[in-house]
Amino acid sequence: MNFAFSEEQEELRRTVRSFLEDKSPSAEVRRLMETEEGFDPAVWRQMAEQLGLQGLAIPEEYGGSGFTYVELVVVLEEMGRALLCAPYFSTIALAANTILHSGDDAARKELLPGIASGETIATLAFTEDNGRWDAEGITMTATKSGGAYTLDGHKMFVLDGHTAGVIVVAARTGDGISLFQVAGDASGLGRTALQTMDQTRKQARLEFSGVPAKLIGAEGKGWDTLGRVLDLAAVALAAEQVGGAQKCLDMAVDYAKVRVQFGRPIGSFQAIKHKCADMLLEVESAKSAAYYAGWAAAELNDELPVVASLAKAYCSDAYFHAAAENIQIHGGIGFTWEHDAHLYFKRAKSSELLLGDPTYHRELLAQRIGI
Amino acid sequence: MNFAFSEEQEELRRTVRSFLEDKSPSAEVRRLMETEEGFDPAVWRQMAEQLGLQGLAIPEEYGGSGFTYVELVVVLEEMGRALLCAPYFSTIALAANTILHSGDDAARKELLPGIASGETIATLAFTEDNGRWDAEGITMTATKSGGAYTLDGHKMFVLDGHTAGVIVVAARTGDGISLFQVAGDASGLGRTALQTMDQTRKQARLEFSGVPAKLIGAEGKGWDTLGRVLDLAAVALAAEQVGGAQKCLDMAVDYAKVRVQFGRPIGSFQAIKHKCADMLLEVESAKSAAYYAGWAAAELNDELPVVASLAKAYCSDAYFHAAAENIQIHGGIGFTWEHDAHLYFKRAKSSELLLGDPTYHRELLAQRIGI
């Protein structure tokens, strides 16, 4: 019984934090979020080459270093804390997980090494205009002609869809939901970057018209893979949320210690002190949930579906609450553009809705525990 | 445009408050709540004879004094404040309203004068084991044989059902829901007082086996009457809730001013002060809702169904919150039996559930405003 990170994992955290403090300070986040691409290719390369972050949890046989999901949780938490602008979540939590769990060894061998090395940016095109994260939400169709597939229709809200070199697409054939691999520059593929409220994570709309696609895994078995990937991605997102929430708490507490009103630091007033205490309770509880879920993801055990929804629901609420309270505690300065509080606030909201909101995940959890 | 009580209405309030301070102090509430009957017949008589409270809103032609629902709201608010143990709500808000709006002038002439004079205690037997407050909840049947009706089945949670001399019963005939008048001592009627968590308002279970009953109003048209009565009763209950909530706020504020901890009155701490401020906001808002609903009830205008549900939903939440915070602010003494805080807390919960809980009324409101 040991609910703690190992010394190696703590060392990884320190390394990543120090790297991100250097490469993703507020000024850099603000510079990148104003660009359409939304990331710095040089930093992306360094993440792969210097720290091996992209390949961290990819098995060694596919060019990664074979660490577990627990290490991934550590990395994602730090990225959430730093508001890193980079296609890491889309490439690793969505695309790499999908390829890894697709049962398609050829696809793994073809795609994972490029991801691990940082060469390939990838994503998963799942949602459509209906915005749903369940199987019924997938209505795009794939047509088989000869041995080849073509895709027609559209995908919406695709994370980093306009910059990804490889897009894994969920679409329907006569056999059901299937997974396809499409090149970012495929003919017939139109990609439009969306202007988003949270500018630190980019989204795109993808229009497919007769786009040639390659099947990943077995036709009609796509949901088996996607169900698991959604759970794994929820755990990854919960970890990001925990990092962001802790940062909001840190900002609020630091400010409450130095900001003086009525002759006292505002943190000495119970109204502020008790807000911070409640934030701590929620942030610590969110950590417990996300870390436990990280372990279940590493073990791929039976608890995973339940704790994934649990962590996503709880961490979403905790992050949004912490980000909102952080603005309130900062007072006037807290809602200016120049202060970072709003960046976390917007990220908290976009993360809350990504992969389904807390209401959706509580319902999912109810089903999964047999209510 | 005038949203205030008239000087006469304020005088009525002062009179009722002073009467109840005299007749329904804490010791008397505690004495009566331990009895099975749950009220003092002498006080009930004085209410009628000295103050004319039972006949207040009953038209003069039926022996009342013909005041409006606004005056009734004032009286009920004071009764809620004093936790008066008496069958006033059941007799006036439920039974008298049902008879008055039944369209049955013979029944009005037969029953209302007795109610107005304080001779008759009456109630409405609506709910059954299913606890529902909608038409579907009524399953008890009435059988017509010759010109006479008999009732079979049971009613549950009937307010003051074991002490009422006249029981208005909602039951089904082939034509639908109909209203019946049954004497409290009718043959075939079994009455069992329930032990209730809130001891200040008594409930009973009624078993009917071939009980002779007299039709009130037209057969099958009972729901037309009951629908209106439920709205009027909701307004009455909201008024009671407002009185109780204000009392909880008063108790909490008074205590916070004198209770010293850490060398200061606890009301000087923001944690307590801000709780009280939030309570004030809710109590004042509850008043606005209940008073406005009282006016709509007096006018019997089109707004009534909507504002009745609005007031019931909001005042229920406000009262429960105020009663719970009152205990918290009192600390240890607040959860002892000897302190009155728990009496209000229990009354708040029973009132919250009576006539349907806030969730039920919000749904009803949504339907009523066309959502």
Next chain:
Amino acid sequence: MDFRFNQGEEGFREEVRTWLGEHLRGEYAALGGGGGPADERGWDVRLAWEKELGQAGWIGLGWPKEYGGRGASIVEQGIFNEEYARANAPARTSFFGEGLLGPTLIAFGSEEQKQRFLPGILRAEELWCQGFSEPDAGSDLANVKTRATLDGDEWVVTGQKVWTTLAHHAHWIFAVCRTDPDAPKHKGLSFLLLPMKQPGIEVKPLKQLTGSAEFNEVFFDEARTSADLVVGGVNNGWKVAMGTLGFERGTAFLSMQLRFDNECQSVIDYAQKHDLARDPLVRQKLADAWIGVQIMKYNGLRTLTKLLATGSPGPEASTSKLYWSAWHQRLGELEMELMGPWSEVLAGAPYEPDDFQTTFLASRAETIYTGSSEIQRNIIGEQVLGLPREPRPTEGTPR
């Protein structure tokens, strides 16, 4: 208790409606009810419209007739605001002059000051802005640091104000400045009037989380104004400023409530249009939002009645800001929930939130400005409920 208006009041309502019907046309009508302080689109049209209002005598509606107002009753002011909002007429540009400085001058100003400034407000020819908040005096007005010293027949002012709405358009600013640095905190302040268009004043827009700049920073670097432009006497600024803050409440709440009512309805419409209103969870939240905005109305009508009867609002008025700011924040969150992933998509570049997104973002500021929710709870606890104050190191009174 009666919620109908009397004949005279209904007549006044008819007059307002008729006038708006005749004048709110063409480019004025096209503007719609939008136009926040940061919205530069149609600014000239809004100014022209405001002058039309002034010519017709709608500015200074509640001011005494001797100062050029119409002496309208509070109910009439409420009716005007209500009809104005209902007609979706342009956002007002003379709020700070009409609502705050005018009443302050009428109460505290010299006869010369009244003669000099009231007509410009009534004709919408001189726009005002308010210089109270400072970086170190957010909720704590007594902590104002902007200094004013007398140099011959002129005040020389140096310092900084923040959260100054409309500063870039205003001709004048009324500002609380420290004129006696040695006096106890709230005893050394004066309420000065300064012309904005001078070298010593610089206005910088303060961009908010919405991407636009509803507020400004105003920097004073030896800005100058005439020595007689101090309102209510030198070192008496605290009292005058408290008076101004009192006027801030006014009767605007009815039109505000109407605006919120419209917004609530648009949320319900959105839910129905997108087939979300059948979801029992959504229905609860919509009903809750609707209840909230109705109670805002009832509370407002009670306040109005109290004002009419006693000249001062009841306890429910002090809770108004706390109430609506929290309600509006919840509504913004509901709007995002209903929009789901679409809530992330902006209407345009570079950063153009739609109405729902703007509510969600801008409502975070509403629980902070003009007295944060925490300060409101202090005020209610201490001034309404009479709970004891905290031991305070300074003597400042919270705004």
Next chain:
Amino acid sequence: MDFRFNQGEEGFREEVRTWLGEHLRGEYAALGGGGGPADERGWDVRLAWEKELGQAGWIGLGWPKEYGGRGASIVEQGIFNEEYARANAPARTSFFGEGLLGPTLIAFGSEEQKQRFLPGILRAEELWCQGFSEPDAGSDLANVKTRATLDGDEWVVTGQKVWTTLAHHAHWIFAVCRTDPDAPKHKGLSFLLLPMKQPGIEVKPLKQLTGSAEFNEVFFDEARTSADLVVGGVNNGWKVAMGTLGFERGTAFLSMQLRFDNECQSVIDYAQKHDLARDPLVRQKLADAWIGVQIMKYNGLRTLTKLLATGSPGPEASTSKLYWSAWHQRLGELEMELMGPWSEVLAGAPYEPDDFQTTFLASRAETIYTGSSEIQRNIIGEQVLGLPREPRPTEGTPR
């Protein structure tokens, strides 16, 4: 990170299970896990059971072996508590002796005190109660007014304690008394041990809103105890009492979590049995309650790990009381909501709430006793987050 137990720990679990399987039979098993402090039913059976536990060495599990304990690790203590709760074994009677006084004596007591009192606890022959709270010292222990003066070789104690669980059954009380009225508030206190069965001590049950008396008032009227029964030295009681409060946390949270888990499941069962679990609103609330109790478990395991690694719990431990008391209150409210009008009907006369009703009522006390939620937030804010304290007229430290 690994949530599996090692072989030794699994072996220990097996040992506990086997022993409970063999001994928890007959009238012991019939008692079930119930039996709050106010529940007199089966008291003699509970006492006999506690002695069986003592004989088998389960009392003082975590005490050092030299004082008769088993020196069990924190994980083993957690496992024992977990299995004990899972087996639905009777509520313990020796909590105050085993969990609070024992560790306090081991840390602060004299050798004579240890020899005199530890064996009686380990054999469940002497029961203890705790005399800290007073009517005027609810959250403010430094404000204790009960006086103790030395009269020859005896302390003479006069005053009153409240919220004293089990006082009517206890043989001894450990009480914080004021021994130097002239010293600063928390410097004049001593930690005394007094026999309960004496003319100077009167115990009165304190009836709660549940209708039963979980707590007592204890009145001291020249009660006496031997001069040497002061723990940790005269006028050093503040430090000793703080130590005792520290032990209060212990490892009981895992069994508490398990109890809450069971209760949460019974709520889910109730909803399903009464066909309420198909309602989307109810499903949200059930899922939320379930999430809450799971997170309580995860938090507990993190605390356990920190305790193992560093000897002191992490920040999440300080939030535990705040968390579970709020969760349990919400659960109680959900229980009432699900029961609907049936929630009003008591199981029997005169006032006999069922399990759900008891949770609803008793949980109001849980956010108050052993440090109210407000005090907990102060502690977290100041001691964990390092936020500045308020200016305080007295020097008392909040409990």
